[in-house]
Amino acid sequence: MMSELALFDQVIDRSAMNSDKWDKYSNDVIPMWVADMDFDAPACVKTALQNRIQQGVFGYTHIPKALVAAIQTHLQTSYDWPISGTHLVHLPGLVCALHLSVQTFSLPGDTIVVPGPVYYHLTKAPEMAGRNLLSIKMTLQEGRWLPDWQAFEKACALSDSKMILLCNPHNPGGTVYRREELEVIHGLAQKYDLLVVSDEIHCDLILDDITHVPFASLNQDAAQRTITLMAPSKTYNLAGLGYAFAVIENTHLRQRFNQGRAGLIPVPNMLGLTAAQAAYEEGQVWHHSLITYLRTNRDYIVERLADTPLTVSHLEATYLAWIDASNLPVEDAYAFFLEAGVGVSPGKDFGDANFIRLNFGCSMSVLQQALYRIENAIRVLQKR
Numbered sequence: 518m519m520s521e522l523a524l525f526d527q528v529i530d531r532s533a534m535n536s537d538k539w540d541k542y543s544n545d546v547i548p549m550w551v552a553d554m555d556f557d558a559p560a561c562v563k564t565a566l567q568n569r570i571q572q573g574v575f576g577y578t579h580i581p582k583a584l585v586a587a588i589q590t591h592l593q594t595s596y597d598w599p600i601s602g603t604h605l606v607h608l609p610g611l612v613c614a615l616h617l618s619v620q621t622f623s624l625p626g627d628t629i630v631v632p633g634p635v636y637y638h639l640t641k642a643p644e645m646a647g648r649n650l651l652s653i654k655m656t657l658q659e660g661r662w663l664p665d666w667q668a669f670e671k672a673c674a675l676s677d678s679k680m681i682l683l684c685n686p687h688n689p690g691g692t693v694y695r696r697e698e699l700e701v702i703h704g705l706a707q708k709y710d711l712l713v714v715s716d717e718i719h720c721d722l723i724l725d726d727i728t729h730v731p732f733a734s735l736n737q738d739a740a741q742r743t744i745t746l747m748a749p750s751k752t753y754n755l756a757g758l759g760y761a762f763a764v765i766e767n768t769h770l771r772q773r774f775n776q777g778r779a780g781l782i783p784v785p786n787m788l789g790l791t792a793a794q795a796a797y798e799e800g801q802v803w804h805h806s807l808i809t810y811l812r813t814n815r816d817y818i819v820e821r822l823a824d825t826p827l828t829v830s831h832l833e834a835t836y837l838a839w840i841d842a843s844n845l846p847v848e849d850a851y852a853f854f855l856e857a858g859v860g861v862s863p864g865k866d867f868g869d870a871n872f873i874r875l876n877f878g879c880s881m882s883v884l885q886q887a888l889y890r891i892e893n894a895i896r897v898l899q900k901r
């Protein structure tokens with residue numbers, strides 16, 4: 518039997534899978550953009566799905582009690598966070614919950630505070646709903662991307678500020694907020710009476726020896742003013758199966774969230790529920806190997822790009838390297854690397870055009886090939 522780590526070395530042909538990631542570019546481009554890994558799903562997930570497909574009847578489905586229990590166990594054992602099953606809201610994705618939260622809990626013209634550059638739906642949700650987006654610039658502070666704390670307080674203090682949208686771990690940049698930092702943010706939320714929507718989708722992808730602290734687990738006040746959004750989709754690469762969940766302890770907030778959802782956001786697909794349950798119940802060994810593999814990939818990128826004009830800041834979490842390309846003498850780093858055969862995400866999608874984001878959730882051999890193309894393109898450029 519192949520070792521778990523060797524499983525990640527396999528290069529899987531995704532060309533016949535209608536993959537967003539692989540079908541965006543022509544065959545001669547290595548796609549390293551959207552947050553989707555190229556790895557085979559854990560065997561436990563595939564077996565659970567096969568068993569469910571084998572049953573052959575696919576009518577309306579309710580949420581399995583065993584899934585609720587698996588989530589509770591996962592949050593308790595991983596984050597020392599006991600939650601009640603009644604506080605869960607099951608969703609077909611996390612993005613819809615970001616938009617729904619903004620639309621349900623703020624009014625047009627209200628200000629929403631968002632540290633960024635950030636995953637674009639955290640800024641799109643306020644913008645699309647006609648809210649006033651106040652982006653707090655994150656800068657490198659002792660090697661970690663953190664918000665400008667003074668600007669953060671100033672924004673929260675505005676009379677029309679209603680909500681903080683937090684991404685923890687942060688995408689891009691990989692910051693895992695420490696307890697003390699979350700306590701500062703909570704202090705602001707409490708002082709200015711703001712709701713916190715905490716997107717924690719990347720919380721099981723921490724590469725350093727740091728523990729994730731769910732914002733809502735900080736204290737009773739935080740629990741009452743927070744909507745926590747999580748999913749197994751990034752960790753186990755199940756995004757195409759559409760399952761995420763919210764934890765909302767405050768009854769009034771949960772009722773309003775559910776009212777906003779009613780008739781518009783469907784219950785999750787049964788296969789998403791099946792996969793999530795299997796991943797949380799049995800995916801621990803696979804997950805452990807994944808983290809080991811990703812850590813090696815992350816460190817390899819830093820090593821290989823060390824002598825180039827690209828600056829790779831240390832990534833505490835996620836498989837999305839946030840790379841400063843401002844020293845590269847080109848107009849558009851994204852277009853430059855695309856021309857060289859590597860399809861990264863342009864930094865401007867997240868709010869900083871000087872950067873590119875490179876997804877290293879792939880086998881080492883693919884990563885090596887991509888880095889070779891990147892290095893080679895830079896070498897040719899430097900010789901000109």
Ligand SMILES: Cc1ncc(COP(=O)(O)O)c(C=O)c1O
Nearest residue numbers: 552610611612636688716718761
């Ligand atoms: C921070 C963050 N939130 C949400 C999502 C997407 O969530 P979903 O696919 O469940 O809508 C992503 C995907 O990359 C993400 O990085």
